[in-house]
Every structure is written in C-alpha cells, then in structure tokens.
Amino acid sequence: xxxxxxxxxxxxxxxxxxxxxxxxxxxxxxxxxxxxxxxxxxxxxxxxxxxxxxxxxxxxxxxxxxxxxxxxxxxxxxxxxxxxxxxxxxxxxxxxxxxxxxxxxxxxxxxxxxxxxxxxxxxxxxxxxxxxxxxxxxxxxxxxxxxxxxxxxxxxxxxxxxxxxxxxxxxxxxxxxxxxxxxxxxxxxxxxxxxxxxxxxxxxxxxxxxxxxxxxxxxxxxxxxxxxxxxxxxxxxxxxxxxxxxxxxxxxxxxxxxxxxxxxxxxxxxxxxxxxxxxxxxxxxxxxxxxxxxxxxxxxxxxxxxxxxxxxxxxxxxxxxxxxxxxxxxxxxxxxxxxxxxxxxxxxxxxxxxxxxxxxxxxxxxxxxxxxxxxxxxxxxxxxxxxxxxxxxxxxxxxxxxxxxxxxxxxxxxxxxxxxxxxxxxxxxxxxxxxxxxxxxxxxxxxxxxxxxxxxxxxxxxxxxxxxxxxxxxxxxxxxx
Numbered sequence: 001x002x003x004x005x006x007x008x009x010x011x012x013x014x015x016x017x018x019x020x021x022x023x024x025x026x027x028x029x030x031x032x033x034x035x036x037x038x039x040x041x042x043x044x045x046x047x048x049x050x051x052x053x054x055x056x057x058x059x060x061x062x063x064x065x066x067x068x069x070x071x072x073x074x075x076x077x078x079x080x081x082x083x084x085x086x087x088x089x090x091x092x093x094x095x096x097x098x099x100x101x102x103x104x105x106x107x108x109x110x111x112x113x114x115x116x117x118x119x120x121x122x123x124x125x126x127x128x129x130x131x132x133x134x135x136x137x138x139x140x141x142x143x144x145x146x147x148x149x150x151x152x153x154x155x156x157x158x159x160x161x162x163x164x165x166x167x168x169x170x171x172x173x174x175x176x177x178x179x180x181x182x183x184x185x186x187x188x189x190x191x192x193x194x195x196x197x198x199x200x201x202x203x204x205x206x207x208x209x210x211x212x213x214x215x216x217x218x219x220x221x222x223x224x225x226x227x228x229x230x231x232x233x234x235x236x237x238x239x240x241x242x243x244x245x246x247x248x249x250x251x252x253x254x255x256x257x258x259x260x261x262x263x264x265x266x267x268x269x270x271x272x273x274x275x276x277x278x279x280x281x282x283x284x285x286x287x288x289x290x291x292x293x294x295x296x297x298x299x300x301x302x303x304x305x306x307x308x309x310x311x312x313x314x315x316x317x318x319x320x321x322x323x324x325x326x327x328x329x330x331x332x333x334x335x336x337x338x339x340x341x342x343x344x345x346x347x348x349x350x351x352x353x354x355x356x357x358x359x360x361x362x363x364x365x366x367x368x369x370x371x372x373x374x375x376x377x378x379x380x381x382x383x384x385x386x387x388x389x390x391x392x393x394x395x396x397x398x399x400x401x402x403x404x405x406x407x408x409x410x411x412x413x414x415x416x417x418x419x420x421x422x423x424x425x426x427x428x429x430x431x432x433x434x435x436x437x438x439x440x441x442x443x444x445x446x447x448x449x450x451x452x453x454x455x456x457x458x459x460x461x462x463x464x465x466x467x468x469x470x471x472x473x474x475x476x477x478x479x480x481x
Contacts, residue, residue, distance in 0.1 A: 038134070040116075041119040043058070045112075051102060052088075055100045058091055063077070063088040064091050073119055082102075088102070093375075116156070119138050122154065124149065138395070140444070141444065150166055156180040162183070164358065172480070181219045184213070187225060187240065187244065189232040194232050198226075208243060219250065223251055224255050225256045226253070229273070233278060233282060258273075263397030274308070276313065277320070289302050300323055306333070309333070334370075357426055358384075358386075360415070362434075365392065384473070387446040391410050404433045411451055412455065414429065414445070423457075427457075429472045430459055430462065431464040
C-alpha cells in the first residue's frame, strides 16, 4: 500500500506527509490544493485497519472529491475509486483539507462507509399524481414519510420506482455512460395524455421515446403500472403492455398493481377503488398477455399483484407463472413464494411440542388469506395453539389490506379486542415487513416494546417468509437456522 498526504492549513501552509507500508512502493504524489468545496459526503465510518484508516481518514470527515471530481453520490464514489490511482480530497471538521493518493494495484477497496447514498440531496418528485399515497397520509406522522423522491439514482441503487419526469439530458447521458441498470420505472401508461392525467402534469416528455432510447442503449429496466379504474385500465392497459413488450428484452418485466386509496383523501381527486370486477378483468388482460409473451420468448413478462387475486377471489398462480420473481419487491408473487416454501417445510414439522405452547400471529387482511393454511397445519402439532389475528387497517382505511402498512396502534387495538375473547397466548408474532427496515418501529412510531408492554406478553419479530413464521413459533425446531 502506498499513499501521500498533502495538507493545507489555515495559514495556507502546505506540508506533505508520507505514509508507507511494506505491501507496496511509496508513491510521490503532491498536487496543489483547490479552493475548499462544500461537500455533503460525510464519512460515517472507516473500517479498522483499512487503507483509509491507516491514512488517517476519520468518521466525520467530508469527502470533497475523488480524482478531481466532485462526489454527488455513492455512484460517483464507486466509479472513480476503481481507477488505477485514486486521489481523495477530504475536509476535516476544522476546515483543514487533506489529499490522499492511493495506488489500487492490488486492492481498490479503501474502507470508507457512508450513511447516505446520495450526497447532493435526493431529487424531489415534481409530479402531482392523482393516486399519490403520500398525499393520502394523515397529519402528525414523522417528516421523513412526507418526502417524495423521484431520483433515478435511488432507482438504480435501491430499486425505487421513478417516473423520469424530472430527468434532463445530462441525467440520461449519465445513465447510459455509466451503465446504470437495471432501473425501475413507473410508466403507468404509454398513452401520454393518460400518463399526464395520472401524474397531474400539463406536459411530459413522450415516455416511449425515453424508454426507446434506453432500450437502444441496452439499458435494462423494470416497469410498473399503478392501475386506476376508469383511467388506465381496460384497453389502455392492454396497449401499455403491448408497447412495453415491444421494448423487450430491455424492458425486463411489467408489474401491475392496484391503486392504493386511504381514508385520508380530503381535497384530492375522487377515484374509484379496484373492485372485484375490475380485478378480474385486469387479470384477464394480464393472463392473455402472458400467454403471448411466454409463447414467443419463454417469459411471462407481465405480472399482476397478489392483491388482484385476493380481490377477484382467484387462486394465486403457480410458481412458474412468476418466472424468477422479478417484481417480488413490488408485492408480486409473495403469496405463491410463501405457500410453496411452507409446502416444502410442512412434512418436516414435529408431531408434537415438549410443552404446551400458544401464540398469536399478527397479519394484514390480505396476509391472512396467504398464511391461514400454514397456521392450520401448525395447529395439527400436538400441544401447539396458533391463533391468526388479521388486523383491520383503521389507520389508513379498510381498503388498505397489505401487511406492510399495518401500524402499531391498530395492532394494539386488535390485540385488546382479542383479549376480550381470550388471552393472546404465550407470545405475539409480528412479521418484519410491518417495521421500518432494520428497526423496531412501525409507521406510526409505535415500537415493538410498546406493544409488548401494552398487552403484557412478549412480542417476537419474524422474517416475512414461511420459514420465518415457523422459526418464530418453534425456535428449537430441528430445521431452524
């Protein structure tokens, strides 16, 4: 390893510090310092013993540039540090600047970590979508929930669906040049008039022209259609699917999801919910398109959300209808995945438990349909009593049925109602999809501990899967890991 540090203090005094290692030769590199650049790329951690650590870079330092380039996001950072030689300019909390030059001959990893993925601020959504879920949130929730991002960088980095409406030629060129794929794009409709209505905009760039350019440059993307009855359903939906199919294989998949309407739509456009009839007609269009795509290219290409099958009272399709589950993060195929996974586990379940055990399993209304059979199978184990508790969504409204939008206060209320009929058992099981990622807090800021304290029994957080359910109830199950 080899690097040289150049410092410039408050008195414009320049000095060079050599740091060497027996692993490599010392690079004699010293560049004049540029004027201080304000940076938001705050270094959150430095791996102990890493090259950055040995160079004296510390948490709290600001990363100003890499190889002379400002660092707008983690994409810039990863792209520029992959060069044969890496020059970092960091700024101390005191204002002192330090330039460190690394040789990447044997290992490009520097050991820097960041809490944020974008450093220049997430791009705010400029649309006024008639179905925007954030506009339907009640007042009094934490500020972060009201922020609407529409940032193509988060589409690439995290799989967020974006509309591309706030993207200019520079952004598009960056996507192409840096091969930022796959992207996740909210199309909704390829008819530009319908799309403008859905997005609440008077003018938008023709979406097929933008998607066509991405396809020509072999930039892969997944797409999404939020179905709004009377707006982009029926023939408009069929046309959108056909148009997107014309861009395959660049357009990898299409996910069709029902519009989500909460009880907090005061002052917003009046929209009809997805009825059983609309759900069935939508699935007819999806299934018809799947047959064409499968016969021509061996992929089903377009997939309907699990909610459509729930609303239409239709069975969930078999696993092969979802191919490799390209839209699983969009709630498409989760039900089938759960059912099939539990089917594989069921034959290995114990006949009995050593001591009597009872548990309440919390789920959303839609989730109850999915896991009911699993709970029935668990109840066939002698000594085990599993009680399924579908939680009605009072917070957002009865039309919201997915487990991921169940809030803590509704769980508490449902558990109290259950307690009036009998105790919740030895413990309560809650799926982790209800919680903020990596935390123990629900959307309404109620915590797991709050629920445990209120109902007086332990609360176990389970992975949202069949194995996760079984392991949460039978932690000493022989197959548990």
